[in-house]
Amino acid sequence: MTASARIRALALALPEATERVSHGESSWFVRKAPQFVTMADHHHDDRLAIWAAAPPGAQTDWVSRDPTRFFVPPYVGGRGWIGVYLDVPSADETEDEKFWNDVADVVEDAYRTVAPKTLIRKLDEDSR
Template identity: 90%
Template sequence: MTPLERIRALALALPEATERVSHGEPSWFVRKAPQFVSMADHHHDDRVAIWAAAPPGAQADWVGRDPSRFFVPPYLGGRGWIGVYLDVPSADDTEDGKFWNDVADIVEEAYRTVAPRTLIRKLDEDSR
């Protein structure tokens, strides 16, 4: 499974999440408006990454854990978003590997950061 396919599966598993192109890249939204994750090759630097909304303090926490995998993305970093490189060697771990578990956590937290409370309750109910 490619990184895009993995991100797509994680994002679209969330209640009322949709995918559309934004700024030339696949992006995921909650309902019609709030974007919570975007694929990123905006600067054509040959780095495959996602940018994700994040709750307060999460950006510094992730970057502090491993700055070779997590970064402050341009433009949205000032709003607390987190960047995740998907082209690092640890991204080749199995689907059960720690890297993809971290990515799944980041995608879910991004969703929770922008989703309305009704959808967060639905997500919590569905995960019981």
């Protein structure tokens, strides 16, 4: 499965999440707005990444854990969003699985950051 397909599957598994193009990139929204994740593959760095909304403190935490995979994205980084490079090669299969678990956490945190409380409750109920 491609990185784009994995992100799409993670995002669209969340209650009432939808995909549409925003600023020329695939992006995921909760209901009509707001955006919680966007693909970024043309922002002058030739890298494949996502940019995701994040709760307070998460951006610093992720970047300090692994600055080769996590970064402060331009434009939205000042609002606490986190960037995740999807094109960093993995050393082994175990690391790759851990990385994709981390990405799933980032995507879910992004959703929780912008989704209405009713949808967050639905997500919590569905995960029981």
